[in-house]
Every structure is written in C-alpha cells, then in structure tokens.
Amino acid sequence: MEAQEYIESGILELYVYGLLTETENLEIAELAKKNPEVDQEIISIEKAIVALSSSFSPFHSVANFEKIKARLELKHGKVVEMKPASRWSEYAGWAAAVLLLLGVGYQTLQLNETKEAISTIGNEKTKIERDYAFLGQKTAEVEKSLNIVRDIKNTGVTLGGQAVSPKSFAKVYWNKETRTTYIDAAGLPKPPKGMVYQVWALKLSPVLTPTSIGLLSNFEGNEQKIFAVDQTVSAEAFGITLEPAGGSLTPTMEQLYTLGKV
Structure with a gap:
C-alpha cells in the first residue's frame, strides 16, 4: 500500500x-x-x-x-x-x-x-x-x-457683608410663632481650617446683647447651605461671626462677617 x-x-x-x-x-x-x-x-x-x-x-x-x-x-x-x-x-x-x-x-x-x-x-x-x-x-x-x-410665616432677614468680608451675605428665616430659625449661608466663603461660623441673635437696646443660636457646622457637606439653628425667642438683629472651632461665649466683632436688622 x-x-x-x-x-x-x-x-x-x-x-x-x-x-x-x-x-x-x-x-x-x-x-x-x-x-x-x-x-x-x-x-x-x-x-x-x-x-x-x-x-x-x-x-x-x-x-x-x-x-x-x-x-x-x-x-x-x-x-x-x-x-x-x-x-x-x-x-x-x-x-x-x-x-x-x-x-x-x-x-x-x-x-x-x-x-x-x-x-x-x-x-x-x-x-x-x-x-x-x-x-x-x-x-x-x-x-x-x-x-x-x-413659608409665609417665616420672617426673612437679609444680612449684609461687613468690613472683614464686604462681599459676604446671608439670610435668616425666622418663624416668630414656632421660634424655628434657618440660616441660608450660601453667600459666605468657606471657613478656614479650625474655624466655624457662629450665629447670634442680637438685642440692640438698651445695650447690645448677643445670644448664640448655633454653629454652621459641616459647612462643606451641606450643599444647599441651609442650616437649622436653635430656636430664637427674640431678636432685633442677627449677626454671623467667624470663631474658633467649637464656638465662643461672646462674638468676635473683628470677625463679624454679616449683620442685619429684623
């Protein structure tokens, strides 16, 4: 084969x-x-x-x-x-x-x-x-x-920029009946490391009397920049200062970023 x-x-x-x-x-x-x-x-x-x-x-x-x-x-x-x-x-x-x-x-x-x-x-x-x-x-x-x-029950208070930060601004929404208070802080710059914004309810007369109503903590994490603070019993004005982390007992006026009358 x-x-x-x-x-x-x-x-x-x-x-x-x-x-x-x-x-x-x-x-x-x-x-x-x-x-x-x-x-x-x-x-x-x-x-x-x-x-x-x-x-x-x-x-x-x-x-x-x-x-x-x-x-x-x-x-x-x-x-x-x-x-x-x-x-x-x-x-x-x-x-x-x-x-x-x-x-x-x-x-x-x-x-x-x-x-x-x-x-x-x-x-x-x-x-x-x-x-x-x-x-x-x-x-x-x-x-x-x-x-x-x-909410028409909220009183809107516009806070204008002060000497330390003229371009800053904020707005307070205060319900005088329920005393709930919200801060729109979109007009504030990012706080420096180790610092925090503190909100004050102010009585103007007969003497200036500030009452702390809260800190704007977690500033970066709050995209809307709307913060709920403590209830406000009474106020003739509102102010926001820049304070060391944890806040201060009295406002540091040299670091007053915004202020507005009710």
Whole structure:
C-alpha cells in the first residue's frame, strides 16, 4: 500500500488514538520511520488532537475537529481493511465521546457567560438603585429648602457683608410663632481650617446683647447651605461671626462677617 493511501484512509488517526492492534501499530510505526510524509502526517494528527482537547470551546477547535471527523468518516480516500467490521462500533463510540465532551464544554462556557451577564446586570441594578436613592435624598433637601423660603410665616432677614468680608451675605428665616430659625449661608466663603461660623441673635437696646443660636457646622457637606439653628425667642438683629472651632461665649466683632436688622 502506498503512503498516500495510508494518509487518506483514516488508519493513521486510529493509530494515534491507540485503537489498532499491536501488529498494526508496529506496521504503522515501521512505515513512519521509512516514510517522512507518513511520519509528518502522524505528527499533524497528534497536534490536532492536542489542540482539540486543550479547549472545550468549538470556536477554538472547529478546524481540527472537522479534519479529524472527516478522516474518521473516511471521506478522503478508500478504506484499508485492517480491522474487522465489528470494531467500528468502538470507533463510533469514541467519536461520540469526543462530541459529548465538546458539548459539555460548550454548555459550561455558555453557563459561565450567563453567570457573568447576570452578575453584571446585578451590579448595574445596584448602582442604579444607589443613584436613585441619592437623587431622592437631594430632591428632598431641595424641597425642604424651598419650603423654608416659601413659608409665609417665616420672617426673612437679609444680612449684609461687613468690613472683614464686604462681599459676604446671608439670610435668616425666622418663624416668630414656632421660634424655628434657618440660616441660608450660601453667600459666605468657606471657613478656614479650625474655624466655624457662629450665629447670634442680637438685642440692640438698651445695650447690645448677643445670644448664640448655633454653629454652621459641616459647612462643606451641606450643599444647599441651609442650616437649622436653635430656636430664637427674640431678636432685633442677627449677626454671623467667624470663631474658633467649637464656638465662643461672646462674638468676635473683628470677625463679624454679616449683620442685619429684623
């Protein structure tokens, strides 16, 4: 038999798979030693099998798979009858096992991709929920600020900038019935490190009498710059000074940023 007939018959594939008898194996081995073309074909088949078994993904091994499948089905040449016909059931079983292995591998790949997709969707859903909650919180803060400004029961007192900071301004919203007091500090600059703004309710006569009604703490964290301070029992004016962290017992007049009469 010519070398090309061995190559086209599919016998070399069976040799590589170890499905031939010992006599047949010796015959093919001797032929490979003498014929470089047969030897090279055996090496090619072995590489194809390694490539096929190294990946479950059909997208990676389809070329090798079709090559082996074609040879197992003896599409490219005539049959060399070296084995009884009954042994072909064994070969068919082996081929079915390869196909099953590929099928399981493909399904495993698909399952992993599905899990990754579900995980990605879950992460995106969590991010959307977090963003939605954040926006809801911001909306509530804005609505609260608008309600304070629009409340007709609140007396609005504008505080103008003083010598230390002429461009500063603020506004007090004071409900004289409930005594609740809010400060709109959007017109104040960021306080220096270690300093804090302190709000004072002032009685002007017969002598100037300041009463602290709170600190504008967490200035950077309050985006709306609307601060609730202590209740104001009475006031003829309001002032805001810059004080050391923790506040002062009396206002530092040299650091009076804003002042306004009721």
